[in-house]
Amino acid sequence: MRPPVDVLPPAATASLRQRKRERTRAALIAAALELFERQGFEATTIDDIAAAADVSPRTYFRYFATKEEVALGDDLGPQLIGLIAARPAEEPMLDSVRRVIDDALSLLSGEDKDALLARLRIVYRTPSLRARRWEFQLEMGRISGTLLAQRRGLEPDDLGSRVTASAVFTAIEVAMDHWQQHDGREDLAAVLQAAIAHLGHAFGG
Amino acid sequence: MRPPVDVLPPAATASLRQRKRERTRAALIAAALELFERQGFEATTIDDIAAAADVSPRTYFRYFATKEEVALGDDLGPQLIGLIAARPAEEPMLDSVRRVIDDALSLLSGEDKDALLARLRIVYRTPSLRARRWEFQLEMGRISGTLLAQRRGLEPDDLGSRVTASAVFTAIEVAMDHWQQHDGREDLAAVLQAAIAHLGHAFGG
DNA sequence: CGACAATACGGCAGTCGCTGTCATTTGTCA
DNA sequence: TGACAAATGACAGCGACTGCCGTATTGTCG
Numbered sequence: 315m316r317p318p319v320d321v322l323p324p325a326a327t328a329s330l331r332q333r334k335r336e337r338t339r340a341a342l343i344a345a346a347l348e349l350f351e352r353q354g355f356e357a358t359t360i361d362d363i364a365a366a367a368d369v370s371p372r373t374y375f376r377y378f379a380t381k382e383e384v385a386l387g388d389d390l391g392p393q394l395i396g397l398i399a400a401r402p403a404e405e406p407m408l409d410s411v412r413r414v415i416d417d418a419l420s421l422l423s424g425e426d427k428d429a430l431l432a433r434l435r436i437v438y439r440t441p442s443l444r445a446r447r448w449e450f451q452l453e454m455g456r457i458s459g460t461l462l463a464q465r466r467g468l469e470p471d472d473l474g475s476r477v478t479a480s481a482v483f484t485a486i487e488v489a490m491d492h493w494q495q496h497d498g499r500e501d502l503a504a505v506l507q508a509a510i511a512h513l514g515h516a517f518g519g
Numbered sequence: 520m521r522p523p524v525d526v527l528p529p530a531a532t533a534s535l536r537q538r539k540r541e542r543t544r545a546a547l548i549a550a551a552l553e554l555f556e557r558q559g560f561e562a563t564t565i566d567d568i569a570a571a572a573d574v575s576p577r578t579y580f581r582y583f584a585t586k587e588e589v590a591l592g593d594d595l596g597p598q599l600i601g602l603i604a605a606r607p608a609e610e611p612m613l614d615s616v617r618r619v620i621d622d623a624l625s626l627l628s629g630e631d632k633d634a635l636l637a638r639l640r641i642v643y644r645t646p647s648l649r650a651r652r653w654e655f656q657l658e659m660g661r662i663s664g665t666l667l668a669q670r671r672g673l674e675p676d677d678l679g680s681r682v683t684a685s686a687v688f689t690a691i692e693v694a695m696d697h698w699q700q701h702d703g704r705e706d707l708a709a710v711l712q713a714a715i716a717h718l719g720h721a722f723g724g
Numbered sequence: 725c726g727a728c729a730a731t732a733c734g735g736c737a738g739t740c741g742c743t744g745t746c747a748t749t750t751g752t753c754a
Numbered sequence: 755t756g757a758c759a760a761a762t763g764a765c766a767g768c769g770a771c772t773g774c775c776g777t778a779t780t781g782t783c784g
Contacts, residue, residue, distance in 0.1 A: 331751055370763045445650035452653055473697050474717035480693050481686040481718060488685050492678050509682050516683035517722040536780060575734045
């Protein structure tokens with residue numbers, strides 16, 4: 315799972331061109347996040363970001379397809395799904411999710427969490443970015459829904475499987491928002507587990 | 520609850536100005552939806568819509584703030600929440616939702632459902648529109664989450680309440696998508712009820 | 725009926741996100 | 755070192771969206 319910011323050393327063997335490219339990319343991300351945090355996403359223009367990173371505006375679009383992309387960061391959803399799919403098929407859905415969350419979060423360092431928090435703060439404060447994030451969640455729900463249906467031996471677009479899977483991803487997203495709104499003071503893994511657990515409690519009868 | 524298209528007679532007592540305005544608005548909506556359906560949302564420009572409705576592009580923005588707005592139509596979420604809030608506080612969450620869904624859908628005529636289906640078809644085929652719809656769902660989940668927390672006597676940002684409420688709205692959205700993907704052949708109310716029921720089954724243990 | 729105000733409309737210029745194109749610079753590798 | 759490819763910057767252009775202003779249509783009041 316690729317962390318929200320690049321913490322991996324670019325393998326000193328990389329070519330000069332590669333290293334330059336990494337540096338430019340990192341400069342764009344840093345400049346963008348700082349500007350977004352300071353003056354808001356909407357009020358920041360591509361020209362601002364490019365100027366702060368000392369490249370031409372055209373160059374920005376050679377690294378990111380949209381203004382939103384640099385704010386959203388890498389999408390971790392697909393990896394999550396891969397990890398869930400790798401769990402034994404007879405394991406209950408919620409158990410699989412819990413295990414995967416714990417495993418994935420244990421790989422995140424404190425710095426990673428800080429970076430994640432910074433990103434989430436920006437994303438959840440900006441309606442258009444929030445919308446994009448949910449678009450990913452929707453897609454994840456759809457994919458893992460078909461996965462679940464397949465495990466159960468049902469048609470791929472089985473309504474129940476999709477409702478279940480979407481509810482799980484919704485719970486994850488709500489937990490992230492909750493964590494962010496409390497400035498990351500609570501333990502992320504605990505919040506996520508609590509959110510998943512609440513699904514079981516709420517609809518238990 | 521305001522239906523997806525204007526079925527209310529504009530109260531023949533309305534002024535000439537009012538009636539003209541309603542007509543222009545209706546023309547814009549009709550032109551936009553037809554163009555979106557025929558050539559897709561992205562491929563349709565504001566100029567196209569304005570030309571088809573025989574007004575200037577500038578005038579379009581005097582009726583709708585964005586290109587998305589005319590496609591999304593009126594948001595029914597707030598009314599849904601109002602109806603849920605009006606239910607007795609001791610009634611179980613899922614029961615309230617079921618009742619409200621039945622009551623609300625009984626008010627929709629066949630034509631309304633056709634119009635709704637046409638809208639949903641466009642919305643769910645266009646990523647940016649889908650994202651906007653889910654943004655509304657998120658907001659609905661947040662609002663009804665605080666409502667639920669308040670009923671339970673918990674803090675307004677209680678995680679569990681928000682997870683529960685968000686899961687319900689997610690289920691509704693999934694049901695709508697499912698219904699639309701099957702070209703509205705299934706009964707909408709039945710699909711919605713089934714989705715809600717699945718929440719209970721999936722997390723029952 | 726005739727002013728006067730309110731409202732709706734169209735046109736124009738301008739910003740911003742985003743794309744295609746082309747010439748120039750810079751790293752790479754034989 | 756010289757040929758080749760990648761990276762960059764500059765420019766023109768499209769589409770969404772806004773502010774501004776002049777004009778036309780409609781409602782209202784004496």
